[in-house]
Amino acid sequence: MSDESGARLEAVKLDGSGPLYDQIRRAIRALVIDGVWAPGTQVPPEHALMASLGASRMTVHRALAQLAGEGLITRRRRSGTIVASPPASHAMLDILSIPEEVRRLGAPYDFAVLSRRDGRPTADVADRFALKRSDNVLHLVTLHRASGRPHVLEERVIFLEMAPQASAERFSETPPGDWLLRNCLWSQAEHALSAISASASQAALLAIAPGDPCLQVERRTWNQDAPVTAVTLTYPGGRHRFVGRFGPYGAV
Amino acid sequence: MSDESGARLEAVKLDGSGPLYDQIRRAIRALVIDGVWAPGTQVPPEHALMASLGASRMTVHRALAQLAGEGLITRRRRSGTIVASPPASHAMLDILSIPEEVRRLGAPYDFAVLSRRDGRPTADVADRFALKRSDNVLHLVTLHRASGRPHVLEERVIFLEMAPQASAERFSETPPGDWLLRNCLWSQAEHALSAISASASQAALLAIAPGDPCLQVERRTWNQDAPVTAVTLTYPGGRHRFVGRFGPYGAV
DNA sequence: GCTTGCCAATTGCATATGCAATTAGCTAGC
DNA sequence: GCTAGCTAATTGCATATGCAATTGGCAAGC
Structure with missing residues (x-):
């Protein structure tokens, strides 16, 4: 009352x-x-x-x-x-919204979901997250564009246990990452950053040459120890860099 | 008294x-x-x-x-x-000491200064830091090894204005980065992270193939707006990744 | 209805006070 | 000289009190 x-x-x-x-x-x-x-x-x-x-x-x-x-x-x-609402981002690698990332560059943004598959997790994914092979997951491949040019390739797995509404979502207005941010809770995330050579298929999608260097961000997200989503973001290396600035006592 | x-x-x-x-x-x-x-x-x-x-x-x-x-x-x-003493490192990219970075991997560490040159800054460097071409700088190329294998290639410029003692230092016991940490104050640093293809000379030094992807960290350091040092660290991409873990309210 | 002004709820800030916990350094006793 | 114990300096914590600043919502007046 x-x-x-x-x-x-x-x-x-x-x-x-x-x-x-x-x-x-x-x-x-x-x-x-x-x-x-x-x-x-x-x-x-x-x-x-x-x-x-x-x-x-x-x-x-x-x-x-x-x-x-x-x-x-x-x-x-x-x-x-x-x-309070949780802060949207903290530091260099905490940028979670790709539309926002592109908007900050001052470029028009759009995206396309290239493929979508419901089903069981692959052995690889099940392994990394200690999943039962019977859990349902959603695989999505999305290409984000800035000014019409490929910006980053997103390969995502969503664990439907924690995000059942995702099955019904078309991801036509909002890309999967932003949709999850708005519709799912998360309590922990892990980022891994590495440099890779673009595979033939990645190169084709990103409009670069096979073998070109790319920055790859792998992010795994949990809510209270239950996996929510895993994503691999592949940025054309020549085109992107992450920048952070701070002092010995923290961010400046 | x-x-x-x-x-x-x-x-x-x-x-x-x-x-x-x-x-x-x-x-x-x-x-x-x-x-x-x-x-x-x-x-x-x-x-x-x-x-x-x-x-x-x-x-x-x-x-x-x-x-x-x-x-x-x-x-x-x-x-x-x-x-208190300033904390040694904060998060993913704040690892400043390469010996420490290697030690955390559990591998024995050593390093070698491959080249050293005193003199005027190149146009490129002078430009990025708004230096007078008459300022004295020290150029150093250092290779860091873990378990005897190349770990990271360091190309560094030290601005002698802020670190005059560096001229007399041999860097035989301590690599330049650690030496600077102990002997120089800094108030601000900027990191930029990108993916590149190894040049022929880089590849040779790192024992990888030319064109292999590498993670490149460029760090510029100032003390109260006066540049102290600039360094480019090149990590063989296949071998290294940076990992960070946090929650929506900060590091976990 | 609309506006103006007042009241009260709520947080922000500073002070004064008292006691607890820790421990560096001194002192007394051996 | 050495040790045990005391003293006092210093921080840690909690309370009580009072006033200031902000502002949502109500009431009075038009």
Whole structure:
């Protein structure tokens, strides 16, 4: 009734270990990261948490201020505290949206799904993710273009266990990566970056010569240890570079 | 006399803008980052800052606690607060020490300086760093080996303006990158990552075939806007990959 | 209905206070 | 000289208090 936005006060459970402010911080952090409190959820005000947890307002404030500093929540006077949306990207390799990547280059973007196959995972994929061969997966090959020229080739496997709605999706408006970002939760990702020679088929699709060097990004994504998707992005090497800038104490 | 470690209390200057605790935090942060308070320097105790700045202990504490959280200072009861050493590396591309990189692979490491040339910068280099052609630079080509096999080829330019001691250094014990890390300050670095085809000379040095794909990392390093060094690292593509792992809220 | 102004909820900031925990360095005793 | 124990310096944590700033929503007046 009163908690229309769904943040139940009782959900905040302290574990009794360490400083009180840190217990509060970790408890709320866990609720946010595990998705119990979705982005946009109204977090109980300091006074409510204070009464509920038996802590002083300053102690609650300290926990919430830290979480706000970490970007997990957003606070505004009078309106209160809400769970923030996860930041879209952090650093060099965290660019997850290819349309956005192209848009930043100032080039018009389009894409085409070249092939699509539902079915069982290949032995290779099943192996890398410790899947049962009976799990259903969706294979997609997508070509992204900037200014009409091939930008990157995407070869993706989606694990339907975690993303059942993907079966019904046509991926006509939104490329698979962006669609997944909007429709699936993820808690962990791993990137591997390497240089390869373009195979004949890759070269043909990317409009380069076979054997030309390419930057290959392999990304595997999980939600709470359950695999969500795996993708291999192949960038024509001559055309792309990843750039990052930072100082000894972090990003500049 | 009393401040044998050199942290002068008067060095902490507030700028009057924003919350007091944040002014204090930024003031001390600047002293650390700009190297005025070197790593290991004893930071004045809370009571001293409190008296000197006219703030309450809790306010000073708040600033220092935040800085400790950011890793810029280390605090211990009774011993007090000291400036921390900058973290050696942060994430995927921040690995600065190649010996360390090889050691992590569990392989024995060695290196050889293949060529060395003192003199004026080439037009190309002078251009990229906005140098005067009269500035002195040191060109070095170094091959790093893991288990006796070529691991990465390093082509480096050191700007002697910022690192005059480099002229006298033989680089027989320590490769140039590590030597610079220990002997030079830097405040900013930029990485660019791309895929290339090995040239004939690169291929020969790396014991691969000409045209084989390589991962190339170009790193440029500055100290307060003055260039310190520029380096190109060429990794045989088939043999190396960079891996990073994180969640939507940061590194895991 | 529309606007203006007020009230109250909520967070932001700073202070004062007290006690706990840690430990460097000194002191007393052997 | 050596050790055990004490003292005091320093940080860590929690609370209570008060006021400032912001602003959503209501009420009063037009």
